[in-house]
Amino acid sequence: MQVCATDGSWRLRTLRAAAGERDGLALVRAMLGLADGSGAGSGSDSGLGGPIALVSSFGAESAVLLDMVATVDPRTPVIFLDTGRLFPETLEHRRELCAHLGLTDVRHVRPDVAALERYDPAGGLAMAEPDLCCHLRKTEPLEQALEGFAAWITGRKRFQGAARGALELLEAEPGTDRVKINPLAHWSLEDLRHYRRLRQLPLHPLVTRGFASIGCAPCTSPTRPGEPPRAGR
Numbered sequence: 133m134q135v136c137a138t139d140g141s142w143r144l145r146t147l148r149a150a151a152g153e154r155d156g157l158a159l160v161r162a163m164l165g166l167a168d169g170s171g172a173g174s175g176s177d178s179g180l181g182g183p184i185a186l187v188s189s190f191g192a193e194s195a196v197l198l199d200m201v202a203t204v205d206p207r208t209p210v211i212f213l214d215t216g217r218l219f220p221e222t223l224e225h226r227r228e229l230c231a232h233l234g235l236t237d238v239r240h241v242r243p244d245v246a247a248l249e250r251y252d253p254a255g256g257l258a259m260a261e262p263d264l265c266c267h268l269r270k271t272e273p274l275e276q277a278l279e280g281f282a283a284w285i286t287g288r289k290r291f292q293g294a295a296r297g298a299l300e301l302l303e304a305e306p307g308t309d310r311v312k313i314n315p316l317a318h319w320s321l322e323d324l325r326h327y328r329r330l331r332q333l334p335l336h337p338l339v340t341r342g343f344a345s346i347g348c349a350p351c352t353s354p355t356r357p358g359e360p361p362r363a364g365r
């Protein structure tokens with residue numbers, strides 16, 4: 133096993149060599165197969181010095197990537213970041229999808245209770261200081277949840293725009309020795325919908341109410357026709 137605590141460039145090279153030009157399910161299969169000769173569930177460190185997790189918001193189109201991971205190995209660790217400000221429909225969608233896909237290691241990650249009591253006792257931080265709110269409810273819990281993982285799979289896509297417009301399939305995560313795997317980077321919204329219909333995957337209930345992208349309730353609104361998918365975030 134090759135070990136380097138502060139530089140994940142060797143991991144990126146290893147994953148690139150294994151991935152070729154693959155994306156979608158083929159990339160998920162190649163990545164999880166590399167993390168553990170028979171899948172990722174046991175967290176073996178055969179080639180990467182650690183296991184791979186999927187981080188999922190269980191949002192509007194999350195079912196696609198969750199289905200791909202479940203198809204390869206339903207024991208794959210799935211990190212679900214529950215900020216405490218999610219829509220109840222998202223929590224219901226998570227329950228429905230986990231049962232539908234047979235995922236066995238979904239980790240329900242929550243913010244630190246003491247930090248919330250100190251900085252957001254009345255629940256108004258999202259409006260008053262959204263950066264601090266995101267730090268407490270997203271950044272810190274996710275960083276802790278990812279400790280020990282060599283790489284993580286994300287559902288980010290180029291069509292979501294802004295900084296994601298040039299997204300690569302594999303990228304080094306700044307400030308850590310982990311690699312981020314983006315199997316859907318090149319997929320269009322129509323690709324995702326086609327896959328979901330083909331696989332008959334459950335639909336997030338808020339999609340039919342005009343939400344194209346779904347995050348925390350205080351910071352998400354429906355999108356209008358013609359707007360980019362993340363306009364409501």
Ligand code: SF4
Nearest residue numbers: 258265266269348351
């Ligand atoms: S998206 Fe909004 S509610 Fe969610 S953590 Fe960030 S600021 Fe807070």
